[in-house]
Amino acid sequence: MHDSLMHTSVMTWMMNGPLNNFVEYVESYLKSNQTPGAAGNIFWAAVYILVVFGGLSVVVIAMNWLERKILAHMQVRLGPMRVGPHGLLQPIADAIKLLLKEDIMPAEADALVFWAAPLIVVLAAFTVFVVVPFGPTHAITDMNIGILFMLGVSSLSVLGVVMAGWASNSHYPLIGALRSSAQMVSYEVAMGLAVVSVILMTSLNATGVGTLSMIGIVQAQQAQGTWFIFKFFPLGLIGFFIFAVSMVAETNRAPFDLPEAESELTAGFHTEYSGFRWSLFFLAEYSAMIAVSSIAVTLWLGGWLRPFPNLLNGSTWDLAFGLIPGLTFLFFAAICFFNTARMPKHPLFRVQTIGLAGFGVVLAVIGLVMFIPGVRDRVGDIFWFSAKVAGFMYLYIWYRGTFPRYRFDQLMKVGWKILLPMGIGLLILTATAGILEEPIKEWLHRL
Amino acid sequence: MNPVATPFFFYVLAAVMIIGGILVITRKNAVHSALALITTLLAQAAIYLMLYAPFVAGVQIILYAGGIMVLFLFVIMLINMERNLKERQFNKQWLVGGVAALALGGLFISVYLKTTKGVMLFPEGRMTYGESQNTQAVAALLFDRTSGTYMFAFEIASLLLLVAIIGAVVMAKKRI
Numbered sequence: 001m002h003d004s005l006m007h008t009s010v011m012t013w014m015m016n017g018p019l020n021n022f023v024e025y026v027e028s029y030l031k032s033n034q035t036p037g038a039a040g041n042i043f044w045a046a047v048y049i050l051v052v053f054g055g056l057s058v059v060v061i062a063m064n065w066l067e068r069k070i071l072a073h074m075q076v077r078l079g080p081m082r083v084g085p086h087g088l089l090q091p092i093a094d095a096i097k098l099l100l101k102e103d104i105m106p107a108e109a110d111a112l113v114f115w116a117a118p119l120i121v122v123l124a125a126f127t128v129f130v131v132v133p134f135g136p137t138h139a140i141t142d143m144n145i146g147i148l149f150m151l152g153v154s155s156l157s158v159l160g161v162v163m164a165g166w167a168s169n170s171h172y173p174l175i176g177a178l179r180s181s182a183q184m185v186s187y188e189v190a191m192g193l194a195v196v197s198v199i200l201m202t203s204l205n206a207t208g209v210g211t212l213s214m215i216g217i218v219q220a221q222q223a224q225g226t227w228f229i230f231k232f233f234p235l236g237l238i239g240f241f242i243f244a245v246s247m248v249a250e251t252n253r254a255p256f257d258l259p260e261a262e263s264e265l266t267a268g269f270h271t272e273y274s275g276f277r278w279s280l281f282f283l284a285e286y287s288a289m290i291a292v293s294s295i296a297v298t299l300w301l302g303g304w305l306r307p308f309p310n311l312l313n314g315s316t317w318d319l320a321f322g323l324i325p326g327l328t329f330l331f332f333a334a335i336c337f338f339n340t341a342r343m344p345k346h347p348l349f350r351v352q353t354i355g356l357a358g359f360g361v362v363l364a365v366i367g368l369v370m371f372i373p374g375v376r377d378r379v380g381d382i383f384w385f386s387a388k389v390a391g392f393m394y395l396y397i398w399y400r401g402t403f404p405r406y407r408f409d410q411l412m413k414v415g416w417k418i419l420l421p422m423g424i425g426l427l428i429l430t431a432t433a434g435i436l437e438e439p440i441k442e443w444l445h446r447l
Numbered sequence: 448m449n450p451v452a453t454p455f456f457f458y459v460l461a462a463v464m465i466i467g468g469i470l471v472i473t474r475k476n477a478v479h480s481a482l483a484l485i486t487t488l489l490a491q492a493a494i495y496l497m498l499y500a501p502f503v504a505g506v507q508i509i510l511y512a513g514g515i516m517v518l519f520l521f522v523i524m525l526i527n528m529e530r531n532l533k534e535r536q537f538n539k540q541w542l543v544g545g546v547a548a549l550a551l552g553g554l555f556i557s558v559y560l561k562t563t564k565g566v567m568l569f570p571e572g573r574m575t576y577g578e579s580q581n582t583q584a585v586a587a588l589l590f591d592r593t594s595g596t597y598m599f600a601f602e603i604a605s606l607l608l609l610v611a612i613i614g615a616v617v618m619a620k621k622r623i
Contacts, residue, residue, distance in 0.1 A: 113478070144582055148505035155513030159485065162520045166478055174524065181521045185514065212582055 035215070037130075037141020048140045052129050060286040064091040067397050074401040085343065085356045101275035106168060109272065113167035118273070118280035121160030125284040128153050128291045133214045135304045135381030146214035147195060150295055151188075154250075157288060158184045161252075161259065161269050164281070168272035176268030179408060180252060180259035186415040187246040193423030194242040197430040198299045201228050201236070218303030225310055227302040232433040238426050240300040242419050247292040249415065251285065253396055255403035256411055293392035294385070301388050304381030322376045325383035329367030336360030456497055463490040477523045485516050502582045 036044035065080070065088065072079025080087025105114060131146040133139040143149050158181055165177020202220040203210025211217060221227055229236045249256040260268030270281045297303060306321045337360045343353040369375055406414070467487035474480045488511045495504035587594055589601050 110476075110478075113482070143501065144580075145501045145505040148502070148509065152505050152508035152513055155509060155517075158513065158517050159520070162517065162524070163478075163482070166520070166524050178521065178524060181517050185517055185521075188514070210583075 033137055035137055035139045035142050045140055052140065056129065056287050059290065060283055061091045063286050063393060070397045071401050085339065085352045098275055098279040103275040103277060106170065106272050108169045110167040113163050117160045117164035117167060118277045121157050121284040122280050124153055124157035124160065125287040125291060131214050132294045133218060133298060133303055134385050136215060138382055139215060142213050142215045145212050147212050151192065154288065154291060155188055157284065165269035170272055172265045172271045173269050176259045176265050180269055183249055183258065183411060186412060187249040190242055190415060190419035190423045191246040191250060193427055194239045195299065197239045197426050198228050200430050200434060201231050214298050218298055218305065221302050222305060227300060229300040232430060235426060235430050235433060236300065242423050243296055246419060247296060248399060251289050251292055254400035255405050257405060258408055258411060261405060289396055290389060293389045296392060297385060297388040304385045306384050322380055325379055326367045326370035329363050329370060333360045333364035333367060336363060460490045460494050477526065481516060481519050481523055485512055488512050500581060502585050
């Protein structure tokens with residue numbers, strides 16, 4: 001486990017022959033089996049932080065476009081079509097608009113709190129990604145209290161929402177903030193119970209010691225040969241259901257988007273925010289969605305593990321599943337080329353056509369790079385993790401297109417009278433099942 | 448890895464906590480007080496982390512900063528602030544308060560002088576549990592059959608909380 005080269009500090013390679021040693025340094029990283037945090041390597045940790053932060057921002061921009069497109073198609077509309085081919089550049093145009101907009105602060109607002117609120121929300125939403133395990137080595141760091149850290153830091157975002165609502169000194173934001181704090185505190189309880197049942201599952205087996213670490217939880221699923229959603233059927237499934245409902249409420253998304261219900265509260269807690277500060281709330285909302293989805297994926301859906309590890313095992317299947325990341329990118333590239341061919345043949349569309357073709361070429365190159373054996377082994381886990389999270393992102397959009405908004409008393413009723421008792425019962429049953437598992441197996445064996 | 452629990456970090460965190468604590472009692476606006484209290488609690492979580500107790504630090508953030516303080520803010524937001532801002536902040540009890548503060552400070556200083564003779568005050572070199580076993584160590588202290596010394600106290604505390612919950616329900620509900 002101990003990789004000495006990971007420990008070589010940046011200073012040492014700077015001193016003896018930079019280029020040669022740099023290649024060696026990168027190679028040592030590729031062969032390492034530790035996260036940068038565990039190896040105590042500040043350089044790679046900084047690289048990871050920048051990559052995660054940048055990737056997250058790009059994903060949020062992509063989500064903006066995807067949500068509008070998918071919702072539009074669900075409602076038999078076209079969605080954004082004007083800026084770039086099929087509106088691909090719409091989120092960038094929106095971002096430029098938001099940055100150039102005048103930043104208004106209400107005269108009666110509490111300036112300091114009004115200023116700090118979006119910062120707290122964004123910080124809380126981004127900090128949790130420190131422990132998200134994109135792969136056995138692809139996490140910024142692995143903490144012994146990983147899942148506690150994620151729940152704790154993401155619960156701090158409520159503070160930002162409450163501060164924003166109060167500091168605006170206006171009625172709609174205040175009601176939005178009240179609703180949001182009540183809702184997020186209530187659903188945190190049910191969410192916590194579902195999480196605890198998973199932590200029990202990591203320990204209730206001869207193969208593993210219980211753990212709170214995000215990487216440890218996935219490794220426990222690997223060791224036990226089952227994703228926790230299928231463990232103690234149907235207990236794992238019930239826990240997943242509780243979490244899946246409460247995570248939508250935690251992120252204030254439809255059908256639980258009462259804090260920002262536009263038909264009643266204009267925009268809820270961020271009514272008075274505009275321009276750049278508003279875009280920070282937007283960024284935080286989407287990265288919080290990604291964060292809770294990655295908790296769900298890590299805890300119940302096997303994190304970075306590929307599907308069907310038991311049913312379809314062997315090196316042939318490993319190779320087949322290893323090719324899927326590259327094929328996915330090639331598929332997207334093919335869509336781009338197909339639509340390039342379908343673009344209107346008009347001189348005004350020339351720039352757009354070239355741009356779309358260029359985008360397709362970039363995707364195709366990424367896809368081809370992913371077929372190189374070394375890269376293939378390295379990116380497979382990141383791909384499966386991201387694919388599962390992407391499934392959850394689609395679900396979020398689907399919910400928004402499907403369900404009408406709940407009333408606030410219905411929301412509280414679901415949280416306290418249905419999900420909470422279910423969670424407590426689930427906890428007791430999981431513990432019982434875990435204790436009885438071994439004796440029952442023995443008893444069956446004797447029969 | 449070098450230990451992070453250096454005196455420098457302790458002094459920074461302690462300063463944040465003390466300034467936060469002073470702000471809690473001197474701010475006229477109750478929301479500002481609550482926010483200062485949150486800062487204090489977060490700095491306290493950082494001190495737990497510095498003392499190689501990540502589990503306690505995580506629980507501190509979840510329960511105090513994320514749970515209890517949100518409920519505090521929830522209640523404060525419903526209070527009429529206009530009247531609050533005009534009220535006088537302190538009662539004239541500076542004599543009693545000063546004596547109490549001096550006594551407490553004297554106690555701290557005497558304990559400090561007595562216990563730290565030739566002993567390092569900061570846990571720089573005194574790592575008791577590795578970061579990777581901290582949670583398990585807390586669980587062993589509470590629940591282990593042989594080494595678990597605090598089981599009874601733990602259960603008593605949970606009973607106390609249960610009584611408080613039942614009391615709150617009885618007081619809040621008109622018809623049970």
